[in-house]
Amino acid sequence: MRSWENDLGPRARNYTEKLRSAGLRPTRQRLALAQLLFGKGDRHVSAEALHEEAVAADVPISLATVYNSMHQFTAAGLLREVTVDGARVYFDTNTGNHHHFYCEDDGTLLDIDGDAIEVRGLPSPPHGARVDRVDVIVRLKRR
Amino acid sequence: MRSWENDLGPRARNYTEKLRSAGLRPTRQRLALAQLLFGKGDRHVSAEALHEEAVAADVPISLATVYNSMHQFTAAGLLREVTVDGARVYFDTNTGNHHHFYCEDDGTLLDIDGDAIEVRGLPSPPHGARVDRVDVIVRLKRR
DNA sequence: GCGCTATTTAGAAATATTCTAAATAGTCTG
DNA sequence: CAGACTATTTAGAATATTTCTAAATAGCGC
Numbered sequence: 001m002r003s004w005e006n007d008l009g010p011r012a013r014n015y016t017e018k019l020r021s022a023g024l025r026p027t028r029q030r031l032a033l034a035q036l037l038f039g040k041g042d043r044h045v046s047a048e049a050l051h052e053e054a055v056a057a058d059v060p061i062s063l064a065t066v067y068n069s070m071h072q073f074t075a076a077g078l079l080r081e082v083t084v085d086g087a088r089v090y091f092d093t094n095t096g097n098h099h100h101f102y103c104e105d106d107g108t109l110l111d112i113d114g115d116a117i118e119v120r121g122l123p124s125p126p127h128g129a130r131v132d133r134v135d136v137i138v139r140l141k142r143r
Numbered sequence: 144m145r146s147w148e149n150d151l152g153p154r155a156r157n158y159t160e161k162l163r164s165a166g167l168r169p170t171r172q173r174l175a176l177a178q179l180l181f182g183k184g185d186r187h188v189s190a191e192a193l194h195e196e197a198v199a200a201d202v203p204i205s206l207a208t209v210y211n212s213m214h215q216f217t218a219a220g221l222l223r224e225v226t227v228d229g230a231r232v233y234f235d236t237n238t239g240n241h242h243h244f245y246c247e248d249d250g251t252l253l254d255i256d257g258d259a260i261e262v263r264g265l266p267s268p269p270h271g272a273r274v275d276r277v278d279v280i281v282r283l284k285r286r
Numbered sequence: 287g288c289g290c291t292a293t294t295t296a297g298a299a300a301t302a303t304t305c306t307a308a309a310t311a312g313t314c315t316g
Numbered sequence: 317c318a319g320a321c322t323a324t325t326t327a328g329a330a331t332a333t334t335t336c337t338a339a340a341t342a343g344c345g346c
Contacts, residue, residue: 025292025293025342025343025344026343027292027293027294027342027343028342029293029294030293046333047333047334048332048333061294061295062294062295062296063334064294064295064296064297064334064335064336065293065294065295067333067334067335068293068294068335081229083226083227083228083229084226085226086224086226086229086230086231086232086302086303087229087302087303087332087333088229088332088333088334089229089333089334101268101269101272103269103272104275110269112265112266113266116264116265116266117262117263117264117265118262118263118264119260119261119262119263119279120260120261120262120263121259121260121261122255122259122260122281123255123256123259125244125281125283126244126246126253126283128285128286129244129246129283129284129285129286130283130284130285130286131281131282131283132247132282132283132284133281133282134279134280134281134282135278135279135280135281135282136262136277136278136279137277137278137280138265138268138274138276138277138278139274139275139276139277139278140268140269140272140273140274140275141272141273141275142271142272142273143271143272143273168311168312168313168323168324169312170311170312170323170324170325171311172324172325173324189302190302190303191301191302204325204326205325205326205327206303207303207304207305207325207326207327207328208324208325208326210302210303210304211304211324211325229333229334230301230302230334231301231302231303232302232303
């Protein structure tokens with residue numbers, strides 16, 4: 001038995017269902033990514049980093065598939081994209097109401113509970129547009 | 144007399160002073176960019192777009208110089224970088240307290256006066272970090 | 287298992303940005 | 317204003333991230 005099969009373990013069925021209800025076939029690659037992403041706590045991860053994790057866990061997967069899957073997960077509401085610097089996109093496993101601290105020095109992200117924050121005085125959107133989401137990014141520097 | 148010299152016109156001295164007080168030599172390229180950027184109202188512009196404008200105005204300038212200058216202007220506090228989607232960086236001539244509407248359909252940016260908005264309940268930053276800036280991005284979709 | 291289609295893949299391509307080192311242009315001095 | 321000194325600009329190569337392509341593979345229903 002190969003390692004990636006072993007690693008999926010008894011939880012595999014959970015993600016199988018999760019993917020199926022999102023309308024995504026539970027392939028080995030998507031199951032492995034789901035496990036890495038949702039297996040333990042909220043995460044902020046780049047495609048490149050996730051690919052490295054998968055490879056390190058002996059899951060054979062290409063970078064293109066990681067990108068494909070991340071976008072499919074995002075479209076299905078399983079992930080959210082976070083853009084904080086022009087350089088790369090992070091995928092956030094927390095899809096609930098929340099915002100972010102962004103540490104400009106080391107590029108780390110930290111969740112801020114959405115219920116803790118209130119944004120007042122927002123002007124109404126221009127004609128013909130509706131508000132899709134409000135993102136608050138608190139940019140940090142080392143003191 | 145070449146066109147870019149002509150185009151700089153009587154305002155050139157203003158930007159000369161503006162650049163000098165920012166610690167930047169008033170070169171022809173920087174003067175032309177300053178004119179394009181600050182000549183009329185607040186703007187959100189990408190390096191590529193600004194380069195095209197300059198070329199269209201018969202200002203001989205390379206894309207590398209546009210990038211260099213934008214970063215120098217930003218470091219000098221004359222511009223601000225705005226990141227809304229991973230694809231590119233916008234340079235914003237409004238360096239005051241404000242936020243943005245971002246139209247996801249066509250990529251346009253619109254300023255929101257910073258005094259109109261209040262963000263309440265912000266948690267204190269993690270130990271050793273200070274808040275550099277709070278960015279509010281209101282993402283819009285067509286209705 | 288068979289066949290159908292979705293998915294994955296390697297590698298090329300596209301896009302945005304940065305780097306390099308050689309040429310050019312401001313500025314200061316006399 | 318010529319000469320020298322250094323900052324700036326430049327073309328083009330390099331890098332980084334993400335997307336595309338079309339060929340191979342793998343789920344899944346029968």
